[in-house]
Amino acid sequence: MKREMGVFIAVVILLFCSFSVSADVNINRLSGESVQMGANPISGVPQYSWYHGCSPTSGGMLFGYWDSHASGNWSNLVDGDVSTWNATAQNMVASPEHIADYWGTPDPNPGNHNDNCIADFMHTSRSGEGLGDGGTWSSNIPTGLRDYALWDDPATAINESYNCDSWLDDVSYYSGTFGWDAYKNEIDAGNPMLLDLIEWHGGSDWYGHSVVGYGYQENMFDIRIYDGAWQNITVGGFAIWDTWNTTSSQSSWMDWNSGTVLSVTDTNGVEWWPFLDITSTNGYSYNGTYWDWMVVEGVYFHPGTPVPEPSFIITLLSLSSGMLAIKRFRKK
Numbered sequence: 001m002k003r004e005m006g007v008f009i010a011v012v013i014l015l016f017c018s019f020s021v022s023a024d025v026n027i028n029r030l031s032g033e034s035v036q037m038g039a040n041p042i043s044g045v046p047q048y049s050w051y052h053g054c055s056p057t058s059g060g061m062l063f064g065y066w067d068s069h070a071s072g073n074w075s076n077l078v079d080g081d082v083s084t085w086n087a088t089a090q091n092m093v094a095s096p097e098h099i100a101d102y103w104g105t106p107d108p109n110p111g112n113h114n115d116n117c118i119a120d121f122m123h124t125s126r127s128g129e130g131l132g133d134g135g136t137w138s139s140n141i142p143t144g145l146r147d148y149a150l151w152d153d154p155a156t157a158i159n160e161s162y163n164c165d166s167w168l169d170d171v172s173y174y175s176g177t178f179g180w181d182a183y184k185n186e187i188d189a190g191n192p193m194l195l196d197l198i199e200w201h202g203g204s205d206w207y208g209h210s211v212v213g214y215g216y217q218e219n220m221f222d223i224r225i226y227d228g229a230w231q232n233i234t235v236g237g238f239a240i241w242d243t244w245n246t247t248s249s250q251s252s253w254m255d256w257n258s259g260t261v262l263s264v265t266d267t268n269g270v271e272w273w274p275f276l277d278i279t280s281t282n283g284y285s286y287n288g289t290y291w292d293w294m295v296v297e298g299v300y301f302h303p304g305t306p307v308p309e310p311s312f313i314i315t316l317l318s319l320s321s322g323m324l325a326i327k328r329f330r331k332k
Contacts, residue, residue: 041215041239041270044068045192048085050243052094052103055136055210056119057243058194059145059301060093062212063118065192066303074303077149079156094119102126103133121147138196141210141299142166145194149303163304168196170297173279178298180236180275184216186300195238196297198278200285209293215239221274223261224254225292227282232256235280237264237272252290260290 046064051057060082066074068083080088095117101109102125110128115121122144123129124136131137136144145166152161170176186193192214198206220237224230240263244250253261253274264272278294286292 042187042190042192044070044083045212045214045241046083046085046089047241048089048093048243051090052099053119053122053124053134053136054243055138055141055194056093056117056122056124056144058210058212058241059118059122059141059148060089061241062145062192062194062301063092063148064089066301074162076158076160076306077162077303079153079158079160092117094124098125105132115147115151116153118144118148121145121151136210138168138208138210138297138299141194141196142168142301145299145301150307152307159306159309161307163307165302165304166300168297168299171277171279171295173277173283174296176297178295179277179279180216183213183238183275183298184236186298187214187216191300191302194299194301195295196299197293198285198296199291199293200287201291206285209242210299211243212241213238214241215270216275217272220272221253221261222256223274223276224256224258225276225281226284226286227280228284233280236275238275239270240273242271242273250291251293253292254286254290 042065044065046061046068048057048061048064051060063077064082067077068075068081078088078092082089082092097113098117098119101107101112102119106127107125110126119125122136123131123140124144125131125133129137143166146164149162149164149166152159169178169182171178183193183195192212195211195213197209197211200206215238217237219234222232222234224232242251251263251273253276255261261274266272273293276292276294278296281294285294
């Protein structure tokens with residue numbers, strides 16, 4: 001067993017694969033109780049493949065969801081269609097300029113271009129900030145989401161600048177307030193979340209990963225944990241886009257009989273992972289055998305109103321009857 005002793009502040013990318021299983025409508029827990037599959041996940045959350053960092057890729061899926069939201073309220077968050085994993089979505093996540101300037105250690109051309117993608121605004125892969133390729137400091141995830149939402153691409157004819165609210169909250173193990181109930185509340189409100197996870201593997205180091213959670217199911221997985229002593233617990237499941245191939249995600253936990261619990265993909269193609277809060281394990285992770293991902297942080301993202309185009313307001317004429325304002329607006 002390995003206990004987590006520090007505060008989680010870095011999210012790093014993993015390039016490995018493992019396994020999952022398919023399932024029918026019901027999942028049979030080891031206790032013998034048949035559990036109905038999933039509360040309906042939020043529809044319209046696109047699936048992206050890992051692209052130069054799990055955190056910007058996950059953030060891109062949030063933008064893809066809100067940009068194509070049925071209400072149309074945020075349809076100009078991105079210029080173009082990012083509802084699927086296409087070239088526009090890839091450039092949103094990590095632009096060619098970002099890859100040319102920051103992919104490699106040390107960074108080949110740091111600061112050579114103005115920030116123009118989510119990976120830039122999250123400061124992903126910047127070796128000058130102590131990161132390897134694909135790595136992101138988790139404190140930069142919400143600020144990166146906010147800054148990208150506020151950014152108006154000067155090369156486009158539309159205004160993509162939106163106010164938004166984004167923040168990070170730790171689980172109670174790290175003195176935060178995030179957990180299962182907070183996650184469910186966001187999903188019920190129609191807000192997919194970016195979740196930060198960690199696990200200890202192979203007796204070498206802690207690994208971090210960012211994913212998107214977009215649905216939940218109560219009492220879905222029976223798993224065995226170690227929190228200083230062995231415990232059998234039942235946890236809810238969360239619908240996940242993990243940026244890896246859905247049928248080969250690197251995840252596994254221990255069941256009550258010391259067997260293996262894998263991620264579950266239902267007949268609708270929705271992948272489910274146990275929502276294992278590291279608070280439950282008291283900071284311990286399995287050593288070497290399982291990829292027992294544990295939730296440590298939740299990143300909230302709520303888009304707001306468009307930011308008006310810059311304008312020049314001239315209030316030079318003061319008349320006895322009042323003030324006359326002349327406004328000049330810039331158009332692209």
